[in-house]
Amino acid sequence: MFDLEEDRVKAEIARLGARRVFVQLPEGLKPAAPRIASVIEEAGALAIISADPCYGACDLAVHEAEILSADLIIHYGHSGMPGLEIGVPILYVEARANVSVRDAVEDALKHLEPWDNIGLAATVQHVHALNEAREILEGAGKRVYVGHVAGLKYHGQVLGCDYRNAKAISDLVEAFLLIGGGLFHALGLFLATMKPTIVADPFEGKARRVDDEANRVINRRWMDISEAMGARRWGVITGLKTGQTNLESSLRIKGDLEAAEKEVVLLAMREVTPEALMEFPSIEAYVNTACPRISLYESRKFPRPLLTPREVYVALGKMRWEDYLRLGML
Numbered sequence: 234m235f236d237l238e239e240d241r242v243k244a245e246i247a248r249l250g251a252r253r254v255f256v257q258l259p260e261g262l263k264p265a266a267p268r269i270a271s272v273i274e275e276a277g278a279l280a281i282i283s284a285d286p287c288y289g290a291c292d293l294a295v296h297e298a299e300i301l302s303a304d305l306i307i308h309y310g311h312s313g314m315p316g317l318e319i320g321v322p323i324l325y326v327e328a329r330a331n332v333s334v335r336d337a338v339e340d341a342l343k344h345l346e347p348w349d350n351i352g353l354a355a356t357v358q359h360v361h362a363l364n365e366a367r368e369i370l371e372g373a374g375k376r377v378y379v380g381h382v383a384g385l386k387y388h389g390q391v392l393g394c395d396y397r398n399a400k401a402i403s404d405l406v407e408a409f410l411l412i413g414g415g416l417f418h419a420l421g422l423f424l425a426t427m428k429p430t431i432v433a434d435p436f437e438g439k440a441r442r443v444d445d446e447a448n449r450v451i452n453r454r455w456m457d458i459s460e461a462m463g464a465r466r467w468g469v470i471t472g473l474k475t476g477q478t479n480l481e482s483s484l485r486i487k488g489d490l491e492a493a494e495k496e497v498v499l500l501a502m503r504e505v506t507p508e509a510l511m512e513f514p515s516i517e518a519y520v521n522t523a524c525p526r527i528s529l530y531e532s533r534k535f536p537r538p539l540l541t542p543r544e545v546y547v548a549l550g551k552m553r554w555e556d557y558l559r560l561g562m563l
């Protein structure tokens with residue numbers, strides 16, 4: 234179902250003369266670990282598979298690879314983020330899906346009926362299918378827009394926390410169609426643009442609107458922000474994953490909270506989990522400058538409000554809720 238690019242993996246191992254390879258896989262690809270390990274060992278290198286979670290290219294296991302003396306990291310399922318290549322060579326294998334998008338996009342047409350101008354986007358697994366999706370939509374009389382900004386590798390590509398390609402065309406379109414499996418990126422697209430969003434899932438061959446789920450997230454964000462408004466002691470979290478470390482942002486927020494007469498504790502962590510935060514019972518609200526996914530989609534699991542950096546300013550009365558929604562949550 235996914236292209237593991239076995240020939241390119243072997244060629245890169247040979248080109249670098251790699252002897253020990255550390256492999257990172259997102260959860261959906263972990264079942265392929267034994268196959269990937271045997272491909273690497275056929276190429277003459279030792280394969281070590283990371284069993285830790287890996288949610289994005291932000292989470293490059295450079296430190297872990299150094300501990301294991303690996304001379305190559307193979308990172309599956311994501312495209313590279315600029316500026317993160319540090320030390321150990323990294324091979325990105327995007328794991329493109331070998332599945333037709335036709336049924337899912339045709340199924341999306343009934344949801345897209347009210348609109349003429351459609352923004353098209355995809356996760357990296359399906360960006361190669363955007364042209365086929367465009368043809369189907371244009372064949373149904375739609376005007377199709379696909380955005381592209383500097384810093385994102387592919388036209389129309391979205392990441393869990395980067396919807397700039399979609400935002401660049403948001404004023405031109407009435408609704409978005411996202412090609413991708415699951416709801417995660419479609420929800421993010423809605424929250425980034427506040428436009429009706431349909432997800433066409435090529436694995437299921439079906440499409441659906443995500444507005445109800447997105448509105449539930451928005452309501453939950455308002456509840457968390459409202460609760461945080463009364464907090465006196467705050468924790469400001471800095472992520473320790475390679476592409477999630479925003480210490481400057483944490484320090485700026487600390488200063489702004491202190492200027493509003495709040496007490497602030499700086500925390501640093503790799504995995505932001507409810508269990509970890511439960512160890513700090515006197516902290517009444519948190520700001521998470523690491524992955525925004527955790528605040529937006531998982532905050533229900535946390536015992537205290539866990540705000541994104543922008544939401545702090547709503548809680549402090551320095552940004553209006555309406556302006557936050559207008560700018561987009563991502």
Ligand code: SF4
Binds near residue numbers: 289393477523
């Ligand atoms: S920061 Fe979060 S949403 Fe962004 S790429 Fe990493 S895991 Fe995905």
